[in-house]
Amino acid sequence: MNPSNPIVVSGYGVVSAIGVGKEQTLASLREHRSGIAPVLYLATVHRDMLVGEVKLSFDELMERVGVPSDAEAPQSRTALIGRLALREALQQAGLTTSDDYARTALISGTTVGGMDRTEIEASVTPDGQIVHYNYDCGTSTLDIARGFGQFAFVDTISTACSSAANAIGMAVELVRQGHFERVVAGGSEGLSRLHLNGFNTLMILDQQPCRPFDAQRNGINLGEGAAYLVIESEASALRRGVKPLAVLRGFGNACDAYHQTASSPDGEGAVLAMRRALDDAHLQPSDITYINCHGTGTPNNDLSELNALHRVFGDKLPPFSSTKGFTGHTTSASGSIEAAFCLLALHHHFLPINLNFQTPIPLSPSGGIEGGFDIPVVADVKFNLPPLRGNEGVLINSFAFGGNDSSLILSSYPEPQTPPQAASSQPSQTPQTPHSELRSRAPKEATPQTPQTPTRTVYLLAQTLLSPNVDPNFRDYLAPLESRRFDKLLKRTLCCSLETLRQYPDLVPEAIITATVWGSAVSAISFFHDMMRQGEAFLKPTLFMQSTHNTMSSLIAIQTHNHGYNNTHSQLSDSLPHALLDAWLQMQSGRVRSALVGIHDSIPAFDNRSYLLVTADALPPDCHPLAEFTTFSELSNLSNPQPPQTPRSELRSRAPKEATPQTPQTL
């Protein structure tokens, strides 16, 4: 955090099972009204399943969004609820004109994208062929954006249940480093049969209302929703005469690198994510006054997370809760939805309670936790949230498949009339500062959008290109037993990445960033086709757990025991440039000195590419960099069909590149 120009939230919008918009959401949270109920809208055979649906049908959503039902209309629940939340966020931040949007970047997290629409439209021909359009993640985000006009930049993060948190993390860095004046970031995910059945094959759906952190917890209720936060520098908000609502103080991400669907018993990834967020925010654990936990309600997550909390906070855990008893697990959108809940909590001085909590998880050394400390689950109204002092914050955890773990820290924005030290004695009744006063505090002239940190040179150390027509000998890289579940794309991804890493075996990349247009489409489509042909029964858990876009990034991390920053971008033909931008931002921030960046797709047949990038302070001795980049625009050339020329002896590519990547439209 740069204390002289903090990153602030200037608007936010939220849609979930407990309400459309902040007002309804706040009322539900304060009145302890859960939105979890038997299936109402999703066309599934699992009618008795408890889910957290947004309480509007597709047609009602169309009406709320205010679009005619024609070809230009958003195609999916993901897009519709995304538009509702985005509109609320932009309006609160005073961004209402096409000029405003043109100077705002949009980063959205999603994993199933427009799957709910794909399911409605798909059909089986008499000869058994399945016909469907696939609404990929990037298209789904463009579908949300289209309702507003042209944004300055559009990106989609797809790291399963931490997608929205990682979108916000990327937004913070883009603003800090002056790439955009402001970024609106969050996530949207509509409930689909694909992921309801997918989680069902993993046998982690609770048939009762979910009970996070309870000794008797027995799994997840799935939910849906969307939330977005407008993120900008304080100077930018004040210049526009907009009152900052809170300070986005820190972000941290790490890979648990343990298992594709389970958290490690000691919560290593979660510990690292929380510690990185605290470091980023320049805060101590004792400065955290509330934690909105990931708390899905599965036996595995909640015990692992509790272990991680204990490792970070010791015996003095701040009050914490999971709000998934209200909304269900809103998967890719959960990070921004729960950040929105925390913003409401900060403004209204209450703590969202952990619904359905009765009995604490018993502590025992065999569970990895020594007993003898309180587990302060917020289970009733006796907990309130006192106004935060300047050096205090609330923490939000979002964890995902593949061990992609992220934490965000929000702090109060000090009221202008009082110095930050005295803010705690000023309750919320402080009248809103008139915009004119705020204007007078703002810098007279717009500060130019230039990077605040000196540019670090980035070097390309190694690269591997794998032609779509050539398969390496997988056994050279992977043991048959460990790769038995990997589809061909995963095997090619791992071989391509491991080959790049083998060239500098002592160098452990501090970030693994993947670009993918379609992700593990073969697994996802196989699962979908099984569901179409045989109905919602006997589906294969292996296909589902491989279907998330971040399977590749996390498998590389698991295979190489890498706990570094881990992220996945899926934005059509911009996927690789955006992954490279992410690596550039991470390296310019100084937190990361090396990154493995790759693009991996199977449909249609793209090549697999992998790049090892380092900054000067991580250059191995006697190495011969293949290229060097002093600006991002130079680095982004790596995403061109022809990468920079390098001495042949240095380029250990397996085969020459043949096909030019192009954006696929249909499968």
Place this chain on the structure above:
Amino acid sequence: MNELIETLKQQVIEALNLEDLTPADIDADAPLFGEGLGLDSIDALELIMILEKEYGIKLQSPAQGKEIFKSIRTMAEFIQANRTR
């Protein structure tokens, strides 16, 4: 029983994609998890799917699999006692 064991071996190889193994490579009494074949919790879910799809046995929780999936033989014994098809 022996016939069921052989069928089961083939089903396990297919469901778990153990393409390097033949039924003859699998000892019906060897542990499936840990030391033996080295299977894990996701494989257990696939085994549960075999029970459901092929033999009409529905387990309520993965924890029940612990005893059933000790070896191919214990799995076959459980199937014989509980199968509905």
